[in-house]
Amino acid sequence: MSAIDDMALSDEALEAWMAVKTNPRPLVRTMSALDGFVTAAVTGPRFADPQDWMCPLMGLRRDVLAKGSATDHAVFASLARIHNRIKETLFDRPQDYAPRFATRPSGGIDPRPWCQGFYAAMNLNIKKWKRLLDLDNPNHGLLLPILIYCVDKKGRPVLGKPRPGPETAHFIEHEAYKDIALVIPALRELHYVTHYDPE
Template identity: 30%
Template sequence: MKFKRRSTGSKTRLLSREQLAIWLDALDPPAAGISTIDGFLAAMAVSPRFIEPEAWMVTILGERARNVLEGTRMAAAIRSILARYEQICDELAESPETYAPVYMRTDDGEVLLEEFANGFFTGMRLALDAWTPFVSDPEIGYPLAMLVGHSSQTGGPTWIDQLADPAAKGALADAWRVVPNIILMVHDRCYETRTDSMIPADLFNPS
């Protein structure tokens, strides 16, 4: 993901969430929606392995995210996505009470967690080996299951669709309320591992 300057000196402005949603919806081939991207960015922000934005932006927007001209709509979209990523990182680190995931909602106001969960799980898959020991820990794995269980990207129907017990299904359907707490918990538990992954390996083995 590299930005090339236009000779006109055009300056890239950020898009509003609504503008970004409209732009994403018009892409051909299509890209993920706002809620899916927000879940993906949350996974990037809390992942036990730090991944450079230049590497993961292609997962969201495809190869068109490479070698982008400044001043274009693509550049504005990328900078807007990066701004949201930085906002999530800052909020989780400095003011976690302000973090609010972006969910899809029906016309009646019902929260749909599936797209956010799909984005989060897609982000996890970029470093699944780093996630494995944390997911294996019940203190993290069980809460994460409340989120990832809504994903339809895990190779089958969502867990909520598989539940026969109406009470259990209702509890999982209401999981969106505790997702901010789950994200914050994972952020804090993975902090040290994520920070270590930012340090070049040769710093541990100076010649």
């Protein structure tokens, strides 16, 4: 085990911490949303500094590594562990990548928290995502299986109201999210040069 693994919290402890943290609050509150956010940070346009997303995501001060508490350091290590796991999977075994979707109380998959976490990361770096949000961009379709589950700050569907009817409802509830595991490696490929090369 690495030093990061030794310091990191369990998933249950991290989720409990996110649920009660305030002032400032984390941008996400669940492990599924956290997984979506970190996936966007790994696969999307590059942040100038990892702390530009890591600190706001968890509601931590920018000087957390120098002045944070032991718990702050454990949270930061937990986030680094999740980042490394997602990055290593997408680079070494993209065919094994699987989003960490939530499970509904009644059973079945709920992709919404994961997608909303991904969308929160996009909004934190929105200027660099704008190109891909352009409907005329041929790669815009890569975002559709994610954005179909997202709402904006006012609770409105990001892609607009879905077409009414049972076919659309069935597609959203049971089909659309299955494409996310396919588009994430494609997004990583698309942003690879700009993400990992100096600007």
